[in-house]
Amino acid sequence: DTGVSQNPRHKITKRGQNVTFRCDPISEHNRLYWYRQTLGQGPEFLTYFQNEAQLEKSRLLSDRFSAERPKGSFSTLEIQRTEQGDSAMYLCASSLSTGTDQPQHFGDGTRLSIL
């Protein structure tokens, strides 16, 4: 059973550069979520997709952030013109959409460090 896969695991970049992360969800899951987690805090919701449709975006998701899920399978999260405050762990999760009580399955995240 393949879980949620995120790549890369670590990304170090200079301020002002663009970065892109990829998430491959569990294959039969039609919901995909992105969260951001800073040190010592719980994850914070960024956005989610049902199939290829992006249905909700948090106010945390500034104009520099964009997420896509073009074919309803894998998703990418891009950050343009990175800033120091973007340093965090970016977590992807997936779930089924039947009912309201489906657990979310998380990947191991991409840790972003901005120099």
Add this chain to the structure above:
Amino acid sequence: SQQGEEDPQALSIQEGENATMNCSYKTSINNLQWYRQNSGRGLVHLILIRSNEREKHSGRLRVTLDTSKKSSSLLITASRAADTASYFCATGSTGGGNKLTFGTGTQLKVEL
């Protein structure tokens, strides 16, 4: 922003002892879930309790939910060194999508 507060922030116990963590939240929920996170890893789903349930068990885990007080507790019985991790409660929203709002977490250390 974080919805929940967890208590205690850190907990250190001996192997074999029980560990209790508490979580409070602010808004109406569909469900409350507990997750475990080992250092540098993603979150692992432990247990889900629906808003109309009061108590649920899974192996060495026992979760209670009091919607009138907007609080939940997680009890881990007969703890093991492998239980050392951060534990987060998360509430599933009553709106669409079941996005999760996480608490600040409890760091549990189980010593041999």
